[in-house]
Structures are given as C-alpha cells and as structure tokens.
Amino acid sequence: IALEGKGVQLPIRFYNRMIHALPRHGYSDRADVLFSRMIQNGLADVNTYVNRMGSLVYCNRMDAAAQVFADLRAVHGTPNEVAYNIMIKSCLEGKQPAQALELFAQMKAESTPNNI
Numbered sequence: 001i002a003l004e005g006k007g008v009q010l011p012i013r014f015y016n017r018m019i020h021a022l023p024r025h026g027y028s029d030r031a032d033v034l035f036s037r038m039i040q041n042g043l044a045d046v047n048t049y050v051n052r053m054g055s056l057v058y059c060n061r062m063d064a065a066a067q068v069f070a071d072l073r074a075v076h077g078t079p080n081e082v083a084y085n086i087m088i089k090s091c092l093e094g095k096q097p098a099q100a101l102e103l104f105a106q107m108k109a110e111s112t113p114n115n116i
Contacts, residue, residue, distance in 0.1 A: 001037075012043055016051045023055040031055055046076050050083050057090045065090050078110050 003010060015038055022031040035052050038044040049072040056065035069087050072079055079087075084107040091100035 012038075012045055012048070015043060016045075016047050019048060020051040020055055023059050028055070028059050028061075044075075046072065046080060046083075049076070050080070050086065053083060053086045053090075057086055057093070060093075062090045062094045081107070081111065 015034065019031055019035055019038075022028065022034070031052070035044070035048070038048055049068055053065045053068045053072070056062070056068060065087065069079065069083060072083060084103060088100045088103050088107075091097070091103060
C-alpha cells in the first residue's frame with residue numbers, strides 16, 4: 001500500500017506471490033485484504049484466484065477456498081487443472097471424498113486432467 005501511494009506499480013506476479021506467502025508466515029489477514037484490493041482494482045487474474053485458494057486450504061479455511069473457486073468460475077470461466085487439484089485436495093483433507101470425486105468428474109467433463 002505504501003508503494004502504491006508513492007505511485008509504484010508492481011507486477012501482478014508480485015501480488016500473487018504475496019497472496020501465496022503471507023498466510024504461510026502468519027499474515028492471513030493481510031492476504032485477505034490484499035486479495036480484496038486486487039479484485040477491486042481489477043488486478044486479480046486466474047493465478048491470483050489459484051494462489052488464494054491454495055493459501056486458504058493451507059490455513060484450513062476450506063469453505064472460503066470453495067467460495068474463491070466459485071468466484072473464479074464466475075469471473076474467468078472453466079477453472080484450470082491446478083484450481084481443480086487444489087479443491088480436490090481441500091475436499092480430501094476435509095474428509096469429503098464424495099465431493100472430491102464429484103469435482104474430479106466435473107474436471108474430466110470440462111477438460112482433460114493431467115497425470116497428477
């Protein structure tokens with residue numbers, strides 16, 4: 001925010017890296033604010049959503065990750081394989097194997113899953 005106030009325009013990949021790193025260092029609240037600001041400023045790309053989902057799963061915030069997945073679909077269309085894999089992992093960690101299988105079937109219907 002301080003850099004933006006000085007007129008410094010940072011690349012989106014920098015913001016995405018911060019979305020990924022902040023929760024892993026105990027600053028989940030700052031990642032929440034940064035993600036919201038990126039959406040408000042039109043900076044959130046597919047990678048922003050994917051990084052956010054991964055961070056939320058890391059913080060065991062599965063419902064929030066599911067909401068970001070839904071938002072990703074609404075804003076950018078069909079999620080990529082990484083987004084699907086994160087949500088499948090989220091379901092498995094949340095002991096929801098039926099939901100994980102449903103997501104996998106949905107992924108297969110929309111694209112060709114990779115070996116992972």
